[in-house]
Amino acid sequence: MTNATPPSPCGCDEVPPGTLTVEQARERILSLITPVAEHRRVELMDALGSVLAEAVISPVDVPPHRNSAMDGYAVRSADLPATGTARFTVVGTSWAGRPWTGTVAEGQCVRIMTGAEVPSGADTVIMQEHAEREGDAIVIASGHQPGQNVRQPGEDIRRGEVVLEPGQRLRPAELALLASLGVPEVAVHRKPKVAFFSTGDELVAPGGELGPGQIYDSNRYAIHGMLATLGVEILDLGVIPDTREAVEQAFQAAASQADAIVTSGGVSVGDADYVKETLDRLGEVDFWKIAMKPGKPLAFGKVAGAWFFGLPGNPVSTLVTFYQFAQPALRRLMGQNVGEPLTIRVPCAEPLKKRPGRTDFQRGILERDASGRLTVRSVGQQASHILSGMSRANCFIILPRESGGVDAGTEVDVQPFEGILCP
Ligand code: AMP
Ligand code: MG
Numbered sequence: 059m060t061n062a063t064p065p066s067p068c069g070c071d072e073v074p075p076g077t078l079t080v081e082q083a084r085e086r087i088l089s090l091i092t093p094v095a096e097h098r099r100v101e102l103m104d105a106l107g108s109v110l111a112e113a114v115i116s117p118v119d120v121p122p123h124r125n126s127a128m129d130g131y132a133v134r135s136a137d138l139p140a141t142g143t144a145r146f147t148v149v150g151t152s153w154a155g156r157p158w159t160g161t162v163a164e165g166q167c168v169r170i171m172t173g174a175e176v177p178s179g180a181d182t183v184i185m186q187e188h189a190e191r192e193g194d195a196i197v198i199a200s201g202h203q204p205g206q207n208v209r210q211p212g213e214d215i216r217r218g219e220v221v222l223e224p225g226q227r228l229r230p231a232e233l234a235l236l237a238s239l240g241v242p243e244v245a246v247h248r249k250p251k252v253a254f255f256s257t258g259d260e261l262v263a264p265g266g267e268l269g270p271g272q273i274y275d276s277n278r279y280a281i282h283g284m285l286a287t288l289g290v291e292i293l294d295l296g297v298i299p300d301t302r303e304a305v306e307q308a309f310q311a312a313a314s315q316a317d318a319i320v321t322s323g324g325v326s327v328g329d330a331d332y333v334k335e336t337l338d339r340l341g342e343v344d345f346w347k348i349a350m351k352p353g354k355p356l357a358f359g360k361v362a363g364a365w366f367f368g369l370p371g372n373p374v375s376t377l378v379t380f381y382q383f384a385q386p387a388l389r390r391l392m393g394q395n396v397g398e399p400l401t402i403r404v405p406c407a408e409p410l411k412k413r414p415g416r417t418d419f420q421r422g423i424l425e426r427d428a429s430g431r432l433t434v435r436s437v438g439q440q441a442s443h444i445l446s447g448m449s450r451a452n453c454f455i456i457l458p459r460e461s462g463g464v465d466a467g468t469e470v471d472v473q474p475f476e477g478i479l480c481p
Contacts, residue, residue: 071415077347079459080382080417087358087383091365093393094317096248102236105228107289108246109393114222116239119212124176126152128207131167131189131196132180135204147195152177167196176208183207215239225395247393253312253364254281255295257305257324257333258371263297276445277322277369277376284380285320288388300324305332309340313362318391320384323371326355333357333368341366349416349459352442353379365391372442378419378454401456401471407435410455410470412463421451424472434472451475 078086097111126132133146146167152158154173162168162179170176170183182204189196215221221239222232228246236244261275262268275297285292293316298308305324312319324333325345334357337343343359343366352375357368367384369376386396404424412418421437434455437447454473457464464470 069413071351071413073349073415074347077349080348080350083346083348083356083358084383084386087387088390088396091387091390094247094250094391097245098248099243099245101243102233102241105236105244105246106230106233108228108244108249110222110224110226110228110244111247111393112245113220113224114236114239114241114244116215116217116219116221117241118215118239119217120215120238121209121211121213123211125154125173125209126170126176126183126207127172127209128183128185129172130170130183130185130207131198132162132170132176133167133182133184133198134162134164134180135182137164138182138202138204139198139200141200143197143199145192145195145197150177181205181208223395225393227389227392227394249289249291250317250388250391251291251293251315252285252318252320252388253293253295253316254278254285254320255308255312256297256322257300257308257331258297259300259330261297261323276373277371280373280377281320281322281369281380284377284385285388288385288392290318290388290392300330300332302332302336305336306340309336309361313340313364316364318365318367318388319361320367320369320380322369322376325357325368325370337361337366337368343368348379350378350382351416351418353382353419354416356383358383370442373445374421374442374448377448381454382419399473401473402432403469404432404434404472406455406464406468406470407433407466409466410436410457410464412457412461414460414462417459418455418457418461419473420455420457421447422453422455422472423451424453424474434470 100108137144146165148169149166150158150160151169152174154171157175158168158177160177162177168177168180184198184202189198226232256275256278260272262272264274282294295308295312298304324331341359341361343357346356347354348356352372353370355370356379359366369379389396410420420440422434423437424432424434427433434453437450439447452475456471456473
């Protein structure tokens with residue numbers, strides 16, 4: 059597809075009237091989609107990848123009590139020596155979960171473990187490496203700060219504080235945070251169900267024999283992987299041949315069961331594609347041309363109550379358009395607060411070719427050069443059917459519409475895959 063569009067007289071990529079920019083298309087999609095309304099209460103262990111439907115308010119202080127940040131000795135700061143050394147008698151031990159219940163008096167200390175409650179009287183912990191043990195006493199030198207190595211109750215979170223807002227996706231850190239509050243379950247949005255299928259007579263599922271002119275269906279595996287990573291419920295409807303009946307049946311089956319439908323292929327102009335014709339009959343779908351490369355055609359709208367994303371068939375275009383449009387939209391459908399994708403500016407190690415007109419999402423490799431500086435380079439071939447390049451890439455290099463290419467050393471916008479692939 060790289061050379062499918064002949065160069066226009068101005069040397070620009072052709073951008074037909076009515077073409078949308080990437081930002082316009084994303085805004086239009088996001089302005090229409092609202093989160094799945096149904097909520098569920100789920101146990102923490104089942105909540106990974108779900109999105110909070112309600113704010114979480116802390117029922118407790120975290121930490122719940124004053125505790126030690128170190129293994130060492132709990133002392134009274136008033137007894138710390140200003141100069142020289144001081145001697146303390148060890149009167150007990152405070153273990154994590156088994157506190158020492160007495161009160162530390164003048165000249166006394168308590169052996170204390172990390173996480174153990176700091177006994178009353180004491181307010182400071184001396185690291186064991188800084189204490190000289192002499193029988194039932196310790197000797198410490200000057201130079202310690204009052205209050206050191208003591209974690210105060212509520213230092214992390216105070217009771218009554220809003221800890222997590224609605225729209226927060228639950229990652230491992232949030233699950234741990236909720237557990238640290240003693241919260242056993244949370245209210246989340248129901249996970250949307252997303253149906254997906256590939257279209258095209260040329261497609262054969264891996265494991266089958268290729269007939270003349272046929273290729274293996276790769277997009278369904280890409281879409282499956284991207285949906286599974288997002289954490290939606292998935293419904294695989296397989297490969298649908300290019301017949302009116304099969305395409306219509308597939309859309310009806312998908313729309314009757316799912317909140318959203320993602321397909322690949324059949325959205326560009328082609329004789330044997332019944333996708334457009336069927337969608338005109340069954341749904342309200344717009345067929346867009348987007349000023350981007352790869353991924354110019356995109357269909358978006360509704361089919362009998364289900365959101366529909368018709369991604370272009372070329373394998374790299376499928377991945378790029380999913381990440382740029384379907385993924386943020388599905389995140390919103392899941393209830394998540396969707397921000398701008400993370401980009402960083404990095405010098406490009408080599409010149410990159412581009413014609414003005416469309417936003418390029420070139421596949422790149424972000425790495426450190428010999429002096430440890432982050433740089434980016436192209437994976438090489440940038441045509442929209444080159445999946446091996448997509449697989450070698452760890453980022454998109456985003457070149458703006460007006461750009462006519464970059465010289466080596468120029469800073470470019472890079473979207474690391476970690477920022478978009480991870481939940
Ligand atoms: P289409 O948008 O249906 O015209 O397809 C554009 C290009 O992508 C054609 O070369 C198709 O053979 C290819 N293609 C479409 N669907 C898939 C798929 N599921 N897996 C691999 N290639 C595909
Ligand atoms: Mg096709």
